[in-house]
Amino acid sequence: MTERPRSRVQSVDRAALMLGALAESDSSGLGLADLAAHLGVARSTVHAMLRTLEAHGLVAEVPGPRFVLGTGLIRLGDIASSQLPIADLARPVLSALAQATGLTTRLAIADDGFPVFVAKVDGPGAVRFTTPLGSRESPNTSAAGKIILADLTEARVRELVHEVGLPKRTQRTITTITRLLDELARVRAQGYAVDDEEDLEGVFCVAAGVRDRADRLVGAVSTTGIKSEQRARSAADLGAVVREHADRLAARLGH
Amino acid sequence: MTERPRSRVQSVDRAALMLGALAESDSSGLGLADLAAHLGVARSTVHAMLRTLEAHGLVAEVPGPRFVLGTGLIRLGDIASSQLPIADLARPVLSALAQATGLTTRLAIADDGFPVFVAKVDGPGAVRFTTPLGSRESPNTSAAGKIILADLTEARVRELVHEVGLPKRTQRTITTITRLLDELARVRAQGYAVDDEEDLEGVFCVAAGVRDRADRLVGAVSTTGIKSEQRARSAADLGAVVREHADRLAARLGH
DNA sequence: ACGCTCGTTCGGCATTACCGAATGGCTTTC
């Protein structure tokens, strides 16, 4: 048997893995047999779990028969984000920023050194990005990630980099610790961070940090756009606008 | 022991109940002992489950120590709503309707005769409603609920009413089956539904149905506002605007 | 009409999750 921490419940573990598998499937969902194969357990086991999850609305059955994530998760996700006080306060600010820039805007919070996006507002008529909410992103390839890293000590940054490396997503991705530290110094100096096609070809981001009344960094406001559509405004101009809205959110937090 | 269906997993059942309890708590979360008392199980049992859920990001620990819903649920909820093709298509339409009316707009889908709101866009500068996503609402007290009921046979409506009754939320709530059937006939005739302070004092809703290419009702577009702030526009005018946007969404579905 | 695959049910075995008591760290209270 593989070593499993003592204080973990096998069936709950498997249930969470099932939800993860359904999350990674496309919108047509997965069949019971697919899930059984994916987890390496008997069909009947998966069946019992699915029915249990279904009773709580975490999973739904669609004609096929196939299974997809249920509307109960929409409810829990909505509540989870409203339980983060910052996310609720941020939405109006994100809306205003989306209006002002025409871009998709998001709020990231720092989760153990990684940016996690917890709220988003799509720009008016903008190309719909597949900007997943709630997933941890690479800290070195996103503007919000740089904001978060810039708040840590150099030692901690080195530690994180040592743990997860500096995944190269595009040609422009920062892949050396030296260049990363330089970049973080620049971020601190100018008060905003830029991701210039470092995560996705043709896509740029600009982000600025948000601090609470104790002056601790609690999150980052971020805008995302298509590079070829954004020739009019300079990075510095956009940085100032994002900075201004991030400050407005900070003010709401009592900064 | 209480009779429990054979094909249900106890620990997964309890895990789901724990998430539900955390969802109903305020943003400060619950302690381990609170959860144990709430479920009537040993602290150590709850502990093992919490750690398992935490490992998957479904639960997070905050200083206290207390536990709240985790960011993983934000991710799953976001994916769950994007796996509903209609929700993704609806968001731009909801945005446009929110702009046109200045009101909060939502999309409900029919879940077994009940309306479940799966997407929302807040109106510009509007009072922020606590409009929870993903929860089942009473079909007789919401405009979207009436749209859904109006699509069912009279026999099925009577069946549903017999099951869950007609909960009286305000003085204006429809509480008799006769008046409800009359109201549903009016909804069918005029093509939109109104909730005039029938769910919440001072709050009104207007909704219109959305049909797919097979002409099946798949959801309802709904607007919500404060009655005292909405004197300018008549219900009929608003109904026409909502109807128009619902049709625009139907067109996107290939209707 | 046949065969396949699907979800579903049902016993039986043993793995596993549950409990209760004991531990140590932390904040609170007098």
Add this chain to the structure above:
DNA sequence: GAAAGCCATTCGGTAATGCCGAACGAGCGT
């Protein structure tokens, strides 16, 4: 400042419970 309370956590033992595999029956596709 010390002690008392509350907290999350660990650890065996027990039996309840979830897991499996095989058999059933419905629904498609051939």
